[in-house]
Amino acid sequence: MATNITWHHNLTHDERKQLVKQNGATLWFTGLSASGKSTVACALERKLLEQEIQSYRLDGDNIRFGLNKDLGFSEHDRNENIRRISEVSKLFADSCVISLASFISPYKKDRDAARKLHEEAKLPFIEVYVDVPLSVAEERDPKGLYKKAREGLIKNFTGIDDPYEAPENPEIHLNTHEQSVEQCVDFIIAYLKKEKIVV
Ligand SMILES: Nc1ncnc2c1ncn2[C@@H]1O[C@H](COP(=O)(O)OP(=O)(O)O)[C@@H](O)[C@H]1O
Ligand SMILES: [Mg+2]
Incomplete structure (x- = not known):
């Protein structure tokens, strides 16, 4: 633990918003594997960029190739995975980018910690519950992971032998x-407009 450290300030977030001419926010996509988090986040990212709204996607697998390549899928590692992503997503939101975090993030306490981090920094945190029945996710199985989990080849697979704690009060369901x-993308954009996060 580093102790002799001090936060170095430059612009306030409001000054930055005026200069960048855009609001930052984190949209936190949570849901079962194959629920559609990445698919919806990708389509949304593209649509926002086409409207010249800066957006950047932080996605489960992609982050595990780099920043979090030292982490597995135990409860401890999942907690640490989400903790790091929350911090990175917060930095993107602070830089006035619409940050799209798409992670199964099965534990409520981890998502609540991500929310708290953003709320303390007065940055919008929008939980997007990407809901689908397990049977539909399992039928889609685009990466063949459910099949492997059912065969016992993957352990701790969310929805099969690991829990998924559904959000109780997501901003978007x-x-x-x-x-x-x-329709999912349009629904999210309508929400962002209603909340005056984008114009
Ligand atoms: N309405 C929908 N929204 C998102 N994905 C959908 C939808 N309908 C079907 N799909 C399909 O479901 C799969 C979702 O996979 P993916 O986006 O990788 O899920 P996740 O990132 O949640 O694991 C894709 O094959 C996608 O084409
Ligand atoms: Mg995904």
Whole structure:
């Protein structure tokens, strides 16, 4: 633990917003594997960029290739995975980017910690529950992971032999078995407009 450290300030967040001409926020996508977090986040990222709104996606697998390549899927490692992502996402939001974090993030306490971090910094935190019945996720199985988990080849797989704690009060609740990708994206953009995060 470093002790002799001091935070070095430059611009306030409001000054930065005026210069960048954009608000920052974190959209936190949570849901089962194959619920559609990455698919919806990718489509949203593209649509925001097309409207010249800076957005950047932090995605489970991608982050595990680099920043978090030392972490596995035990409860401790999942906690640490989410803790680091929360901090990185907060930095993006502080830099006035719409940060899209898409991680299974199965534990409520980890998501609540991410929320608290943002609230303390007065940065918008929008929890997006990407909801789908387990049976539909398992049927989609785009990476063949459910099949492997059922065969016992992957342990601690969320929804199979590891819990998923559904959000109780998410800002946005998507049902990807009933809404198309486009409908999900439009729903999120309407929310961002209503909250005056984007114009
Ligand atoms: N409405 C929808 N929203 C998102 N994904 C959908 C939808 N309908 C079908 N899918 C499919 O479900 C799969 C979701 O996979 P992915 O986005 O990788 O999930 P996750 O990132 O949650 O693990 C993709 O194959 C996608 O094409
Ligand atoms: Mg994904």
